[in-house]
Amino acid sequence: MKNTKIAVIGAGNMGAALIKGLVQSRAVAPGSITAADTNKARLSEVKRNFKVKTLTGNTEAARRADVVILSVKPQILDRVLGEIKKSLKKDALILSVAAGYPTAQIERLLGQKPRVVRAMPNIAAAVGMAATALCRGKHARKKELGLAKKIFESCGSVVEVDETLMDAVTGLSGTGPMYVFIIIEALSDAGVKVGLDRHIATRLAVQTVLGAAQMVDKTGQHPIFLKDLVTSPGGTAINALYSMEKTGLRAVLMDAVETATRRSRELGQPFNQG
Template sequence: MERIIGFIGCGNMARAIIQGMTKSKTVSPKNIIASDRVQGSLDFVSKECGIDITANNKEVAQKADILFLAVKPDGYQRVIEEIKDRVKKEVIVVTIAAGQSIESVEKNFGRKVKVIRTMPNTPAFVGEAMTSVCTNEKVTEKEKKEVLRLLQSFGKTEWVEEKLMDVVTGTTGSSPAYVFMMIEAMADGAVLRGMPRDKAYKLAAQTLLGSAKMVLETGKHPGELKDMVCSPGGTTIEAVAALEENGFRHAVMKAVVAATDKSSSLA
């Protein structure tokens, strides 16, 4: 019998994960059930992916072999209190919220449960998520591989120590927003100099995509790749000087630190 994958919460991140699982055929839609307080969210994902839906969190908890808690951090305690006596004894609980430690999840359940803490990001919508993962000692190697297979259906995964999960939030969980802002800013600059906006967005987005791929596939240091573009006295070094003058790198570093600190405060 195939395992049932349950989702409590069906917002953007949960929908992205469900779409990844079903589009890749990693999981059959008939083996996924989701609940949410917003009926519109459930109707949308049911129509898009063909999964079972319910407004009852307890129903999901009773059926799920692998249970994704896809609610906001401030909803964890309430939801776990609601379902803790309904989950299966050997359920694998997968968390995707910032700031929710394995210890806090166990404490809310009132017992040791199998917990896999993850931090995915929204590029899951296009199969390019970066998901960091850690677990408690109750999760077996076989179960780790099973959940990794689910997570890899919508992107890449990386094992990290739990003490780094707040840093992960600042580096990958929140950072798509930084990248989107950069694309928007690059396009705005192009529009300022006369380029049509649709072309500006396409050119900027493809350039960031290609640049990221160069880092991943060449293995070269980002600084070395930057230097390859910067001809002496050329346009690129002029642009880099302008970025440095306006604190570009410092601003990005501060953004990562700010998101990390906020994640730590949610515990």
């Protein structure tokens, strides 16, 4: 994959995060990546930070690419697809991160049986820790899915799902960093409330979230088993748990994910109607 030519169309938050992941993990040589954007300031930034090539023309960027990453807002994707349609290589992988924008719509607008893979990453791609779900379009083969997987593994972990589940993915992990930011902020506030200095409270909250996540990940144990490890009879944890259950923390989180999933479906509605 090192010399695969990749065009990133839209070098904003997500496009730049993906470029950073690809370059810093050394998965792809910076000279093999071309970022295209209408915003010249964004282009200068990615050029300066990651030494990739930059262009203001999407068509020119797409013409040279084995992989075209579409990371513009979904509302302007119809227009961008119309622009690049004629310049795409026949077997190019079209990799879209546009939320709610179906593979069938990309296939319809590009014609010629394009190899489309759709992804829902999250903003933690910026630190190489994204959770990404992939699904493939009608004409993408295992080869393209494998290449898409490698690209997203350069900035986190990857699962494959059916396209019908992409709104659920958006509700859980696409939106997910926000839930955790709020939880960290709330834990930091709680630390201050019980007498800790703000800086120390935030540091402890962040490390606690990192450590707990790593424990679930590295031990492979069910979180409930790990919870049992720290709840000793009559201790602090079981008393805190009782308080959390009374205030319905689980229901709050489940409700938030369900609401975000519903909103993702609503936002995708115009694109699903073709």
